[in-house]
Amino acid sequence: MTNETIENVKADAKKGMADIGKKVADAKANVKADVEKVKANFGKSDLEKKAAYAKADIIADANKAKADVENKMAHAKTDTEKAKADIGRKMSDALK
Numbered sequence: 017m018t019n020e021t022i023e024n025v026k027a028d029a030k031k032g033m034a035d036i037g038k039k040v041a042d043a044k045a046n047v048k049a050d051v052e053k054v055k056a057n058f059g060k061s062d063l064e065k066k067a068a069y070a071k072a073d074i075i076a077d078a079n080k081a082k083a084d085v086e087n088k089m090a091h092a093k094t095d096t097e098k099a100k101a102d103i104g105r106k107m108s109d110a111l112k
């Protein structure tokens with residue numbers, strides 16, 4: 017395997033891990049929101065329930081957005097690493 021291939025495989029693995037991390041964060045946010053909604057059903061008025069539901073959804077959406085930004089940053093970072101490796105390879109080839 018060439019150095020460029022190794023760098024590409026590493027970058028793809030990092031992207032895969034970032035994607036898994038995002039899915040886990042999304043699932044956690046959904047579970048937390050569902051737990052808060054269940055809690056809201058006990059001994060509260062309809063208005064309090066609606067407020068608790070809205071708050072749970074807002075928090076879940078914020079956590080998902082944060083995970084999405086982190087995922088996009090990880091992808092951008094690995095794309096940069098790939099580009100750096102490619103530039104290094106091209107410079108090495110040019111100097112031969």
